[in-house]
């Protein structure tokens with residue numbers, strides 16, 4: 001940092017970012033852009049406030065301290081974003097390795113049992129004559145197996161590469177943006193006292209920060225929501241006997257919303273204006289609900305999961321998945337169904353097959369109350385209900401990665417992960433809606449509180465179609481809708 005500005009750095013500062021063989025000679029205040037002569041010819045001929053660089057830089061002082069803080073903040077976010085993409089790539093790799101092993105193991109078992117069958121039946125008939133065919137058969141099957149292993153592995157590798165490719169592109173963009181900004185950050189203290197270079201460095205720095213901010217907003221799950229509006233909508237219908245208790249909210253891609261009303265044993269469909277347009281009575285209290293396809297949800301209840309389809313603003317009951325215990329929470333990701341049973345989390349396939357036990361805590365009741373899963377399936381989030389003021393983050397295999405506790409998160413009840421991977425959780429007793437970082441380690445923002453009308457929140461969901469966060473409450477006929485950016 002103490003070294004003076006190198007010639008190379010000076011040249012790079014003076015070079016146009018778009019036309020790398022040209023030097024910056026002008027500044028357009030209309031576009032807030034540094035221009036070379038080509039830039040000027042192409043885009044700024046009609047601009048009114050184009051001035052030569054020395055004139056533009058004269059008398060302009062930049063608040064370098066302020067800029068430096070912003071730069072450092074963006075640099076750190078970029079690094080985090082890079083780690084995030086690398087983490088997703090690694091997690092994909094691990095899951096593919098596991099998948100591959102299972103397929104090969106399965107095939108091996110089948111072939112061995114088949115061979116055994118052949119051998120037994122052959123021994124029972126004419127032992128001597130069949131001796132050769134068996135060894136032949138064994139040889140043949142061995143070859144088949146080798147081929148299968150080879151082709152499966154090849155196919156899986158290709159699939160993995162294909163899925164990793166977009167993440168790699170994002171990771172590389174992070175590295176490039178970080179690199180460019182870091183160079184400017186280093187250059188700035190060295191150009192103090194040189195007005196033109198200072199001017200260029202600060203403008204380039206700001207431009208880079210803006211670019212990085214847009215990139216982070218689009219690609220990083222730690223992009224923090226800002227709330228810029230609120231509305232309240234009544235979801236009580238005439239056939240309701242009790243005050244509503246909205247234990248789950250699910251936003252459909254078409255902008256419609258489903259709410260699970262626990263006190264009235266109903267699942268209600270809301271249109272884009274949040275009016276109830278249809279409802280379905282369910283057998284028992286609906287505890288939780290998740291999206292399976294754009295027109296199908298799964299509702300977790302006592303001892304069963306009820307699938308419900310939505311078509312033309314009507315709800316219809318589909319198949320059921322019988323459970324051995326009370327299902328308190330449910331989440332879905334790419335064919336994997338995660339179900340909470342109060343004190344344990346299990347993974348199922350959509351075709352009702354139990355895959356594995358993932359996590360458990362029997363130290364109290366409802367320690368594993370609700371769960372949510374990241375878009376890539378590499379992070380699972382869990383909340384407990386009583387005296388469990390924490391959000392747990394698990395790896396794909398159930399390993400505990402992080403525990404989050406905070407005074408603004410008392411008795412978390414509602415939990416949701418957005419399609420971009422942002423983690424939302426509400427504190428039932430603290431009357432809060434929070435956004436937590438994707439690693440599940442820290443709070444990024446308190447999005448809404450009691451002052452915004454949050455009172456005993458019980459569920460939360462983000463709709464990317466309407467860019468809003470919907471909050472369902474306990475003993476309240478109204479739902480809250482926060483417009484966010």
Ligand SMILES: [Zn+2]
Pocket residue numbers: 016017018019022035036037038039040
């Ligand atoms: Zn240019």
Ligand SMILES: [Zn+2]
Pocket residue numbers: 028029030031043044047
């Ligand atoms: Zn211009």
